[in-house]
Amino acid sequence: MPDADGPVLSVSGLRKVFGTQVAVDDMSFDLAPGRSLAIVGESGSGKTTVARMVVGLERPTAGTIVACGRDRSRPARNAGERTRRGREVQIVFQDPYSSLDPRQSGAAAVDEVLRVHHDHDAATRRRIVGELADLVGLDSRQMSALPRALSGGQRQRVAIARALATEPKVLILDESVAALDVSIQAQVLNVLADIRDERGISYVLISHDLAVVRQLTEDVLVMQRGVVVERGRTTDVLDEPQHPYTQRLRASVPGPGWKPTRTLRRPA
Amino acid sequence: MSALLEVRDLTVRLRVGGSDREVITGTTLEIAEGEAMGLVGESGSGKSMTAKAIARLLPAGAGVEGSVHFAGTDVLALSGADLRRHRAKVAVVFQDPRAHINPVRRIEDFMTESLRTLEDVPRAQARTRAADALEEVGIDDPARRLRQFPHELSGGMLQRVMIATALLSRPLLLLADECTTALDVTTQAEVMAILDDLRRDRGLSMLFITHDLELAGAVCDRTSVMYAGQVVETSAADRLHADPLHPYSAALVQARPDVTSTAERLVAIPGRPVSAFEAPSGCRFAPRCPHALDSCRSTEQVLTGLDAGRVRCERAATLRGRLLDPTESPTESEETADA
Amino acid sequence: MSVPVQAGVAAEVLDPVAEVEAAAVRGGLRRVRLGVLGWVSLVVVALAAVLAVVGPLVRPFDPNLSDLSFAYVGPYGSHLLGFDGQGRDLFSRLLVGARTTFLGAAFVAIVAVAVGSGLAVTAAWFGGRFDRVVSAGLDVVFAFPGILLAVVAAAVFGAGLLSAGLALAVAYSPYVARVLRSAALKERAMAYVAALEVQGFGAWRLCLRHLLPNISGLVVAQGTILFGFAMVDLAAISFLGLGVQSPQADWGVMVSEGKTGLLQGYPMESLTAVLCIVVVVSAVSFLGDRLESAGKQAHR
Numbered sequence: 067m068p069d070a071d072g073p074v075l076s077v078s079g080l081r082k083v084f085g086t087q088v089a090v091d092d093m094s095f096d097l098a099p100g101r102s103l104a105i106v107g108e109s110g111s112g113k114t115t116v117a118r119m120v121v122g123l124e125r126p127t128a129g130t131i132v133a134c135g136r137d138r139s140r141p142a143r144n145a146g147e148r149t150r151r152g153r154e155v156q157i158v159f160q161d162p163y164s165s166l167d168p169r170q171s172g173a174a175a176v177d178e179v180l181r182v183h184h185d186h187d188a189a190t191r192r193r194i195v196g197e198l199a200d201l202v203g204l205d206s207r208q209m210s211a212l213p214r215a216l217s218g219g220q221r222q223r224v225a226i227a228r229a230l231a232t233e234p235k236v237l238i239l240d241e242s243v244a245a246l247d248v249s250i251q252a253q254v255l256n257v258l259a260d261i262r263d264e265r266g267i268s269y270v271l272i273s274h275d276l277a278v279v280r281q282l283t284e285d286v287l288v289m290q291r292g293v294v295v296e297r298g299r300t301t302d303v304l305d306e307p308q309h310p311y312t313q314r315l316r317a318s319v320p321g322p323g324w325k326p327t328r329t330l331r332r333p334a
Numbered sequence: 335m336s337a338l339l340e341v342r343d344l345t346v347r348l349r350v351g352g353s354d355r356e357v358i359t360g361t362t363l364e365i366a367e368g369e370a371m372g373l374v375g376e377s378g379s380g381k382s383m384t385a386k387a388i389a390r391l392l393p394a395g396a397g398v399e400g401s402v403h404f405a406g407t408d409v410l411a412l413s414g415a416d417l418r419r420h421r422a423k424v425a426v427v428f429q430d431p432r433a434h435i436n437p438v439r440r441i442e443d444f445m446t447e448s449l450r451t452l453e454d455v456p457r458a459q460a461r462t463r464a465a466d467a468l469e470e471v472g473i474d475d476p477a478r479r480l481r482q483f484p485h486e487l488s489g490g491m492l493q494r495v496m497i498a499t500a501l502l503s504r505p506l507l508l509l510a511d512e513c514t515t516a517l518d519v520t521t522q523a524e525v526m527a528i529l530d531d532l533r534r535d536r537g538l539s540m541l542f543i544t545h546d547l548e549l550a551g552a553v554c555d556r557t558s559v560m561y562a563g564q565v566v567e568t569s570a571a572d573r574l575h576a577d578p579l580h581p582y583s584a585a586l587v588q589a590r591p592d593v594t595s596t597a598e599r600l601v602a603i604p605g606r607p608v609s610a611f612e613a614p615s616g617c618r619f620a621p622r623c624p625h626a627l628d629s630c631r632s633t634e635q636v637l638t639g640l641d642a643g644r645v646r647c648e649r650a651a652t653l654r655g656r657l658l659d660p661t662e663s664p665t666e667s668e669e670t671a672d673a
Numbered sequence: 674m675s676v677p678v679q680a681g682v683a684a685e686v687l688d689p690v691a692e693v694e695a696a697a698v699r700g701g702l703r704r705v706r707l708g709v710l711g712w713v714s715l716v717v718v719a720l721a722a723v724l725a726v727v728g729p730l731v732r733p734f735d736p737n738l739s740d741l742s743f744a745y746v747g748p749y750g751s752h753l754l755g756f757d758g759q760g761r762d763l764f765s766r767l768l769v770g771a772r773t774t775f776l777g778a779a780f781v782a783i784v785a786v787a788v789g790s791g792l793a794v795t796a797a798w799f800g801g802r803f804d805r806v807v808s809a810g811l812d813v814v815f816a817f818p819g820i821l822l823a824v825v826a827a828a829v830f831g832a833g834l835l836s837a838g839l840a841l842a843v844a845y846s847p848y849v850a851r852v853l854r855s856a857a858l859k860e861r862a863m864a865y866v867a868a869l870e871v872q873g874f875g876a877w878r879l880c881l882r883h884l885l886p887n888i889s890g891l892v893v894a895q896g897t898i899l900f901g902f903a904m905v906d907l908a909a910i911s912f913l914g915l916g917v918q919s920p921q922a923d924w925g926v927m928v929s930e931g932k933t934g935l936l937q938g939y940p941m942e943s944l945t946a947v948l949c950i951v952v953v954v955s956a957v958s959f960l961g962d963r964l965e966s967a968g969k970q971a972h973r
Contacts, residue, residue, distance in 0.1 A: 108518035109489075121871045145875055152873030159864040167865050167883050178882075179872055217606050218377075225868065232872065247376040248545060249622075252589035252602035259599070274519060281591035281600065304593060318523035319593045320548040322575050326526035328472060 072135065074099045074235045074268050075120070075155065080129035082115050082292075089115045091292045093129070097236065102262065102269040104279040104300060106315070107289035113272045116289075117240045120270070121157045134235055149183055156229035160241035162221035166213040172199070172224035173209040179231040198227040201264070202257055219250030223257065230261065239282075240272045255281055276319050280304055288312045337364040338539050339388065339507055343400035346383055346392065354397060355611040357383045359563040361400075362637060365507065370533055370540040372550030372571055374586070375560035378609035381543045384560070385509045388541070389426050390417060405506065418452065425500030429512040431492040435484045442480035445499045467498035470535075471528050490521035494528065501532070507539045508532075515544070526553055547586055551575050559583045562618040563610025569643035577655065579645035581626075582619045584657035617647065625653055711963050714956035721953045725775035728768035736765040736922045745939040757927075757942045758934050767945060770922035774904060774950075777834050777917070781903035784842035786896040789849025790888075794880050796850070797857035808854075811847040819844035819906050820913075827915040834907075837916040841906055849895045856888045890967060898961035901954040908950055924950050 073096035080093040090112040097103050105113045118124035120131055122138060130139045133154045142148040159165050166175060173195050180191045199209045202223040213221055222242060229237060239258070243251045255278065261267060273279050279286060279300060286303050288296040288311065296309040307313045320326075344361040347354040358380040365371045375381040386392050388402055390409060402409040404424065412420050428434055435444055445467070446460035455463070461480065468476035471494040484492060493513060500508060510529065514522040530553050532538055544550050550557045554571040559580060567580040578584040588601040605622040617635045620626040627649070635646045640654075647653075707715065733751060743760035746752075754763035796807040819841045826840035827833075860866065861884065869879055885892070910916035911925030919926055924946045931943030 108520065123867055123870065142873075145873075148875070149873035152871060155871075157868065157871050159868065161864055164864040165868060167869075167887065169886055170883075182872065182874060182878070219606060228868070228872075247607055248547075248586055249376060249589050249603035250606060252591075252600040253604075255591065256600055256602055276519075277591040277593040280593055280596050301596065314520055316593070318519040320523075320526075320546065320552045321593065322548070322551065322572075324548070324552045326523045326530055326552065328524060328527040328531070 071099075073097055073132075074134060075270070076130075076132040077116075077120065078130055080116065080119060080131065081127045082112070082119060082124065083127045088292050090119070093289075093294060095287060095294075095297070097268050097270065099235065099268055100262070100266045101285065102271060102283040104271045104273060104283040104286040105289060106273060106276065106279055106286055108274055108315075110291070111289040112292040113289050114240060117157065117238050117270065117272050120236075121155055121238060122151060152234075153183060153232040154234055155236045155238065156232060156234040157238040157240060158222070158225050158229050158242040160244050162218040162225065162245060163213075165225045166221055166228075168213055171210050171212055172204065172216075172227065173206075175224065175228050176209075176231045179228055183232050194231070198230055201230065201261060202227045203253070217250070219246050219254060222246060222254055226254075226257070226261075230265075230267075233265075234267065236268045236270060238270045238272065241274070242271075243278060244273065244275060251278075258282060276304060276316065288315070336367065337403075338367045338369075338405055339363075339365040339541070340403040341384070341388065341400070342402075344384065344387060344402060345399040346380075346387055347397040348383075348393060349395045349397075355609075357563055357610050358387070359610050359613075361560070361563070361565050363558050363565060363568065365539050365541060367506075368533070368537045368539055369556070370542060370554040372554035372557035373541055373543045373560060374545065374547050374550050374557055376545060376607040378562070378607055379560040380563040380610060381560050382511055385426065385511050385541060385543055388507075389421060389424050389509055391426070422448075422452070422503035423505050424507045424509060425503060425505035426509045426511065427493070427496050427500055427513040429515050431489065431496045432484065434496065435492065437484050439483075440480065441482055441484070441487070441495055444484075445480070445495070445502065449502055463502060464498070467501045468495070470501065470532070471495075471498045472524070473498070488521075490517050490525065493517060493521075493525055497525070497528065497532075501536075505538070507541065509541045509543070511543045512545070514549070515546075522549075529553065547574065547583075547590065559586070562608050562613040564618060564646060565637060565644075566619065566646045567643065568637075568645075573643075576658075578657055579640055579643055579650050579654070580619075580647050581623045581649075581653065581657060585622075587658065625649055625657075707963060710959060714959045717952060717956035718960060721771065721775065721956075724768065724771040726772075728771040732762075732765040732768045734762035734765045736761060736769040737920050738762070745934055745937070745941075747941065754945055755941055757930065758939070763942055763945060766922040766927060767924070767949060770924045770927060770946070771949070773834065773917050773921060773923040774907070774925065777838055777907045777923075778900050778904040780834075780838045781841045781845065781907065782896045782900040784839070785845035785899050785903075786849050786892060788842065789846040789895070790853050790885065790892050792846065792850045793853035794857050794885055796854055797861045798876060798880055798884070800861075804854075807850075811850050814843065815847045817844055820909060823906075823910050824913070824915060827910075832915045832918065834917050837907060837910045838903075841903055841910075845899050845902065849899065852895055853888060853891060856891050857884060860884050860887050890964065894961055894964035894967075897957055897964055901957040901961060904950060904954050904957070 075097040078094040080090055082090040093116060095103065105116060107113045115124060119126050122141065125141060126139055130137060132138070138151055142151055176195045176198055177191050180186055180194060186194070195209065199206065204220060204223050204227070208216060208220055216224065243254050246254060258269070259282065262269065269282065271279060271283050283300050286298065286300040287294050288303065288309065290311045296303060296307065296312045303312060304316060307316045341361055341363050344358055345356065346358040347356050361380065361384055363371065373381045373384065387398060388409065390412065392398065398410055404420065407420070409420060442461060442464060445464040449455040449460040449463065450457060464480060465476040468479055473479055473491065473494055487495065514525050517525060526549070529540065533540055542550055542554055551571045551574060556568060557571040557574050558565045558568040559582065560566065561582050567578065567583050569579060574583060575587055578587055585601070585603045589603055591597065591600060603622050608618070614621060615634070616632050617623070617626065617630040620630045623630070630648065633648065635648060637644050637646045640650050738761060740760040743756040744758050745756065747755040749755055752762050752764065757763055757766065792807055792811070796804040822844045823837045823840040826836040830836040866879060866883065869883065907916055908925030908928060911923055912929040914929065917923040917926050919930060927946035928943050931946060934940065935943045
């Protein structure tokens with residue numbers, strides 16, 4: 067890595083236009099190693115589009131994305147570059163039910179990733195699969211089961227293990243705990259916290275859930291209609307939101323003493 | 335306080351691939367006129383099945399035991415025209431409005447269909463009533479909305495259309511099944527406020543089904559918590575959060591991250607939620623419960639009154655007030671949270 | 674983090690309703706419910722397949738040995754079905770004909786499915802302009818009936834099973850491609866495909882190891898259905914004299930050659946051959962339908 071202390075992910079002037087619709091406009095942020103950044107917003111705010119551009123599933127209309135000191139704003143030119151990018155940034159999606167190949171067990175999925183990326187022998191690969199399973203809290207029986215035999219939370223752990231198999235520096239969590247039951251969500255959030263402590267990985271958490279954001283991240287960006295409207299330390303932004311939109315988001319979170327209020331009769 | 339809805343010892347079995355699977359076991363709850371009851375639980379807890387049983391929307395071949403009485407009538411015995419009348423008085427709003435609306439028909443057709451076919455209301459009059467209902471749920475320019483197609487409306491708008499439609503049959507009870515789960519938080523707050531207003535203006539009773547304990551607490555009078563097909567606790571909604579009676583309710587409160595403070599570590603519940611048919615004998619929550627004793631695992635727990643609430647836990651009185659205390663060590667040397 | 678494991682709880686599908694659906698979905702071919710008719714069909718097809726392999730070996734008489742003095746003689750001694758218009762043993766010809774009939778249809782089905790699924794998966798993978806060009810090309814081929822293509826192929830390359838089979842395969846491939854393209858598009862949109870793309874997996878690996886296997890149920894179903902179509906169409910082509918050439922035994926050829934006898938009141942040859950075709954094709958079609966609906970359910 068060219069600069070060990072520099073940002074592990076750096077985004078500047080990022081813009082994405084679909085047809086006539088501007089999904090993301092002039093988005094910039096830096097992510098330091100081991101830090102966690104949340105991108106918060108409602109549906110249509112452009113937060114998922116940002117994630118897809120960072121991992122290369124969507125091509126930016128303008129702007130640059132630099133991960134581990136290397137530009138990734140344009141599609142990879144060859145297989146070597148493609149796999150190298152895979153070792154820099156990984157992603158875990160929201161839906162645990164479509165995130166795994168239904169014909170592949172967790173162990174087989176992780177093993178395949180290892181085979182694509184490294185020249186390890188079978189014994190080494192088995193050892194790494196075991197280590198990753200421990201890390202995400204799955205036993206060997208669960209790892210060797212097909213996805214349909216696993217619960218949503220277990221599938222999401224497999225997806226996390228698969229993403230970590232390349233030892234990425236950045237893990238994008240695209241609403242990764244949103245579809246989980248409350249008790250399972252807590253388990254997975256704890257696992258994610260453990261992984262960060264153990265591996266020094268950086269997270270970008272894409273979420274609409276402010277409580278989850280508070281639990282997992284230090285910094286936050288609030289997006290509305292493709293534009294960042296507020297940024298800062300997560301605790302500051304959630305405790306004293308400045309922008310009216312952030313204030314409305316924060317006020318909409320139910321909690322003790324909360325009463326829903328009719329704020330608007332917005333003609334859409 | 336007379337109960338509008340009374341569910342007694344309701345047990346439901348579904349046929350799955352040739353065998354019967356229990357999804358609800360002995361559910362008991364009642365809702366008074368004008369009361370909002372929250373029904374909280376994780377996946378497989380049976381909360382949606384309870385609503386389906388009340389609305390008589392269970393899949394064919396479901397085996398039902400126990401009783402459901404609504405406004406004095408035995409719901410499980412209804413058929414034909416009586417059943418249609420029952421369904422008009424008990425309106426259901428589901429999670430995904432788009433799955434319950436015909437995409438190629440206009441909003442007006444969708445909203446007025448049952449008025450015009452079942453109640454023979456003339457078209458113009460049905461349209462007026464639909465427009466009024468849309469205004470009531472805070473939709474501007476209802477005349478224009480009625481001419482639109484579902485895809486022209488946002489999810490939040492469409493959910494309000496569903497609520498307005500439910501109101502047209504002048505229901506007494508609204509079953510809201512995760513009806514804000516798919517919505518953005520600000521839209522959710524809006525829809526919740528509308529439901530709250532409707533309840534007050536119309537004296538509507540509500541069964542509000544959700545996985546979100548806090549949401550239920552904010553809009554409901556009482557909350558029932560379900561686990562593995564059983565109601566494990568019924569308490570005043572505002573008290574459940576601060577003074578839960580059942581260890582599972584307490585665990586749910588603690589597992590959920592808090593937007594106002596960052597926890598060092600979340601108190602996760604070990605294991606996973608189970609459905610009624612795979613639940614162990616004795617207390618169904620015992621395998622995941624930090625307070626479980628041997629007797630919990632061997633004895634079937636019954637719903638008993640405690641204070642103003644009801645709880646299905648033999649240790650509830652002993653554990654009262656200690657469930658949320660972080661310094662309180664569990665009775666046995668089990669790992670409470672995942673270490 | 675510890676994950677307590679409850680003994681004996683292997684599958685964790687929490688919602689029994691979802692479980693009903695899950696049983697049909699994603700189970701691939703292993704979970705197809707056949708029913709009684711399905712099992713009968715399976716047995717018929719299996720018997721026919723065995724016949725295609727061993728038929729020529731166990732035939733009681735030389736299928737091409739002609740003795741005109743036995744022309745149109747009915748069942749007689751060990752000649753179970755009697756003789757055709759040229760005095761050849763009918764039963765032996767049916768047994769031997771099973772092989773060409775089966776091989777021809779299998780050839781058509783395999784080639785059509787290979788071409789069709791290849792086009793479908795590449796179109797779904799690359800999308801955009803490539804997808805539009807492929808779809809337009811398929812629409813053009815759609816416009817040509819298989820038999821017409823076979824007649825043209827016979828005119829250009831000469832009559833015979835190979836040119837007829839290739840022509841049919843080309844004509845069938847758009848049907849396969851169309852069904853599989855929509856399935857492949859849905860699979861392409863699954864999150865796991867995106868996740869593996871982010872892993873840096875190449876298009877080949879993703880298509881061959883992940884995408885294609887997950888639509889394999891539909892691929893097999895399409896192949897089965899086309900096999901039935903091909904058997905009928907090849908028989909028709911042979912009937913026209915453009916497919917398998919006499920004196921080679923083949924069910925289609927037998928229907929064709931039997932027509933003279935049919936007109937003269939000796940229907941045995943045409944009828945037995947037609948009956949064989951109808952039974953096998955019905956069984957195959959029924960199986961194909963079952964497989965297809967199971968496959969489609971997996972893609973809902």
